[in-house]
Amino acid sequence: MKEILVLSRRPEDVDLVSQNLHMKKVYENIRSVAPTIATVLLLGDTGTGKGMTARLIHWYSQRFDKPFVEVHCGAIPDTLIESELFGHEKGAFTGADRKKPGKFELAAGGTVFLDEIGTITPSAQIKLLQVLQDGIYSRVGGDTLLKADVRIIAATNADIAHLVQTGQFRKDLYYRLNVFPVTIPALRDRLEDLPGLIEVFLKKLNIKYGKKITGIHPMVMDRFQRYDWPGNIRELENLLERACILEQTDLLLPQSFPLETMPDGDDSDPGSDTGTPLSKARQSAIDRFEQAYLTTLLGQTRGRIDQAAAAAGVTPRQLNRLLKRHRLNKNMFKPARDT
Incomplete structure (x- = not known):
């Protein structure tokens, strides 16, 4: 998992310029949505540059000088995904010998980029829905409600609409994430x-x-x-x-x-x-x-x-x-x- 990143320069030195009509539209959308607080859902095949696009959105946002925290959801075991995202209290589970902040705490004031969002567990989906609906969450094993002062960018290479239809992904969460979808074309x-x-x-x-x-x-x-x-x-x-x-x-x-x-x-x-x-x-x-x-x-x-x-x-x-x-x-x- 990548450490917290505060971007001191434009990521990859990429300008929002393209010779491709579809990509020009993508960049126009980035310029439009970046200054807002809207949730963004990035869609596209593996390797199309969704992570780079997320960094560009953060860079051109009002939160550019705050943390950019990237979470590769698919690489985290199901048993640990909630703890990684939302943190845990001491004694919350075997091996939790101290309190640990989650990525949402570490990204306070900045952006959380949830890559491979379609892989998270049903229980993690419920907690993420609470963040998007109410702007609050609690650590695993705790009752204290914490404010989520973050901008969420999610990404997937899966057919997330199909995951919704088959019951693998919550429909209400999908609607919350799909506020501003951006599809990145294949190379x-x-x-x-x-x-x-x-x-x-x-x-x-x-x-x-x-x-x-x-x-x-x-x-x-x-x-x-x-x-x-x-x-x-x-x-x-x-x-x-x-x-x-x-x-x-x-x-x-x-x-x-x-x-x-x-x-x-x-x-x-x-x-x-x-x-x-x-x-x-x-x-x-x-x-x-x-x-x-x-x-x-x-x-x-x-x-x-x-x-x-x-x-x-x-x-x-x-x-x-x-x-x-x-x-x-x-x-x-x-x-x-x-x-």
Whole structure:
């Protein structure tokens, strides 16, 4: 379990900027709800960045200088979840040799982030409902009512509506948590944000490992753009971290990524799909050629648009239009001093 965190800077150095329409809406919602005291329910697949989003909401709230306490509910045994959340009195159960404050006490004035909320026990659900309805709770083994001066952000990758229907999650608690739901899209549905995410993670990894990685090889970016990303942002960060550890140059090369996890490119023969209409097959082949050509060109020119346009025999405006169509970002190919 993570310790109490008071954020002294914006988490992950992430700006509320995205090239994806769905993610832009998510960021708009964050800006709207963050200054309020409303309960937020974050929905999305594992690894989509729900924890990062919770930190952003806290950072942009009126409670930014107060504790941010993260609780991984699914990692806490059922017998201990109430004690972890609400604390316990001395003698409340075997082994409780002293009074212990819970996460709600430790987060006083700040934010409690309840990750994997769908896993908590029925009895813990009742106590959490009391917090949301009345703003009060009691420690395990105690009768004294304590005020819960916290903002609650919950998250789940489960179909919580289905849990309600099957009786595994209280309907009244669900309604209390679902005041302001925010659904975070999977990485495969926002591939245009890959360059920005990679830049953020590389900055963090450079600091962590004392490296000076300026970007990734065009071939790696090309493969990343075609990958399905089942592990989402978390998988991306893990891949980059492993590559950063192995890499000896200032650019993450294909050989820095393990074969079993390095996304495969589409090396199929463009003429093999005879079941596709000629016009569609031709356009698909053109698109693949253009993307491969542009990634190589940007790598050779280190992301310099004027130089790349001259080499390609097009205007900078035409080149920028092609880059936008193929979701390529020139900044990912520039040395750090040029960005």
